[in-house]
Amino acid sequence: MARYESVLDWVGGTPLVRLTRAAEGLRPRVYVKPEWQNPGGSVKDRAALSMLRRAEADGSLRPGGTVVEVTSGNTGIGFALIAAHLGYRSVIFTSSMIAQEKRSQIAAYGTELRLVDTFVPKYHPDSLRSQAERFVTETPGAWLASQYDNPGNAEAHYTSTGPEIWQDTDGRVTHFVATVGTGGTISGAGRYLKEVSDGRVRVIGADPITSSYVGGDGSQKYIEGAGHFVHPEATVDEWPKALDLEVIDDYVAVDDQRAIDAVRRLARTDGILAGGSSGVAIVAALETATDLTEDDTVVVLLPDSGRTYLSTYFNDRWLVSTGFTGSATDFDAPTVGERAAAARLVERDEPLAAAVRRLAAEDVGDDVVVLVVHRREHRVLAPHPSDVVGWTTPARLRVAATVAGSVQPAGPRLGTGIGLADPAVTGWDPADGEVALVLDGGRVVATLTWAAVNLEPAAAGAAEVAR
Ligand SMILES: Cc1ncc(COP(=O)(O)O)c(C=O)c1O
Numbered sequence: 001m002a003r004y005e006s007v008l009d010w011v012g013g014t015p016l017v018r019l020t021r022a023a024e025g026l027r028p029r030v031y032v033k034p035e036w037q038n039p040g041g042s043v044k045d046r047a048a049l050s051m052l053r054r055a056e057a058d059g060s061l062r063p064g065g066t067v068v069e070v071t072s073g074n075t076g077i078g079f080a081l082i083a084a085h086l087g088y089r090s091v092i093f094t095s096s097m098i099a100q101e102k103r104s105q106i107a108a109y110g111t112e113l114r115l116v117d118t119f120v121p122k123y124h125p126d127s128l129r130s131q132a133e134r135f136v137t138e139t140p141g142a143w144l145a146s147q148y149d150n151p152g153n154a155e156a157h158y159t160s161t162g163p164e165i166w167q168d169t170d171g172r173v174t175h176f177v178a179t180v181g182t183g184g185t186i187s188g189a190g191r192y193l194k195e196v197s198d199g200r201v202r203v204i205g206a207d208p209i210t211s212s213y214v215g216g217d218g219s220q221k222y223i224e225g226a227g228h229f230v231h232p233e234a235t236v237d238e239w240p241k242a243l244d245l246e247v248i249d250d251y252v253a254v255d256d257q258r259a260i261d262a263v264r265r266l267a268r269t270d271g272i273l274a275g276g277s278s279g280v281a282i283v284a285a286l287e288t289a290t291d292l293t294e295d296d297t298v299v300v301l302l303p304d305s306g307r308t309y310l311s312t313y314f315n316d317r318w319l320v321s322t323g324f325t326g327s328a329t330d331f332d333a334p335t336v337g338e339r340a341a342a343a344r345l346v347e348r349d350e351p352l353a354a355a356v357r358r359l360a361a362e363d364v365g366d367d368v369v370v371l372v373v374h375r376r377e378h379r380v381l382a383p384h385p386s387d388v389v390g391w392t393t394p395a396r397l398r399v400a401a402t403v404a405g406s407v408q409p410a411g412p413r414l415g416t417g418i419g420l421a422d423p424a425v426t427g428w429d430p431a432d433g434e435v436a437l438v439l440d441g442g443r444v445v446a447t448l449t450w451a452a453v454n455l456e457p458a459a460a461g462a463a464e465v466a467r
Pocket residue numbers: 042044072073074075179180181182183184185186224225226275277278303304
């Protein structure tokens with residue numbers, strides 16, 4: 001075993017672990033690189049340390065200074081522990097949508113957490129990014145790391161992750177699979193592996209299906225860290241400077257359900273408890289491995305552990321409430337689907353007359369619930385709940401000035417598997433709203449009215465939830 005003289009020396013040097021049962025029947029050797037072996041529990045400790053050391057070297061961070069970052073969690077944890085060790089103040093801007101475990105861990109190191117939940121595009125004055133920038137301007141000695149554009153991010157992986165993989169496979173790695181968030185991991189490690197192998201190593205980007213990196217619509221997904229989200233009101237889809245597109249040979253797009261299935265299975269087949277973005281990478285790696293030979297060696301990087309997601313991907317109640325399958329309680333009891341109606345959509349900024357005409361042409365009755373959603377170019381899946389502005393009806397639309405002007409807020413989100421018989425499970429009180437959003441695989445596929453809940457099943461009919 002290694003001995004470290006400080007927590008900083010513990011960053012990096014993660015092992016490779018061969019997949020046995022999960023890779024059964026596949027010809028190549030498949031190794032995972034569990035990055036939760038880093039002191040903060042994720043791959044981002046490497047990037048945080050590298051960016052901070054660069055800032056110290058170029059004078060943008062000085063003794064007594066404040067480390068500031070905008071993050072979906074893991075980078076914040078990395079900065080929090082390094083700042084604690086080196087005696088810097090640290091302030092992390094993040095959203096309450098990230099796993100509670102990550103927020104609690106950041107706070108445990110004595111870091112100040114600023115939770116910003118305003119759902120606005122990056123350049124809006126209230127966005128996470130704008131608030132962090134304002135804080136830095138107003139705070140003497142503050143340094144904003146900007147992982148998306150900071151060259152120290154990919155450099156961390158060029159100088160550590162890539163060389164470790166090369167060394168630990170004795171130069172036999174042929175395929176490197178990683179998810180793409182900021183792009184730091186895949187760009188740095190991928191470039192190193194390509195250079196050292198004279199271009200032989202193929203680099204595969206694993207990405208959520210909605211991510212704009214793989215041509216998705218940029219809508220939200222349930223997998224934290226991987227992929228690229230585009231705010232519905234953003235005027236440009238800006239990609240990180242940390243992402244080096246030249247390095248990536250192929251992409252594999254993976255939906256949330258498959259990623260969740262993959263990590264749940266991996267825990268049971270190989271005893272490896274990995275996080276959601278690891279699921280995206282595992283699916284891509286196993287799919288890639290199907291076409292390879294005994295001479296190939298696939299290395300797949302697992303960014304963080306499943307311990308951070310025990311209350312979500314590994315939690316039956318969460319799975320049921322978001323309409324994902326895989327829970328032990330997928331049951332035959334009455335489901336919300338029996339009384340729900342397939343979702344009908346209008347876009348918030350759609351011209352009113354066009355929306356009214358379209359609904360009339362589709363023969364949508366006056367009182368039928370119509371969801372008002374943000375516009376998404378080439379929508380690939382049903383809307384994510386964050387894309388739903390509220391609901392309306394054709395009758396309301398006819399007397400409104402705009403589509404947006406007729407919106408009523410929607411009530412709770414119910415997974416398709418929730419038994420209506422148990423109000424303790426649905427938790428739906430009519431005061432929450434007359435209309436609930438019904439989720440299947442985390443996406444809004446149907447609506448349910450409070451009136452329909454109170455109908456006898458026979459009277460409600462058996463409106464099928466669109467799948
Ligand atoms: C859980 C998780 N997976 C994947 C990634 C993507 O890594 P990168 O930003 O290096 O592309 C991150 C980044 O924050 C992450 O936190």
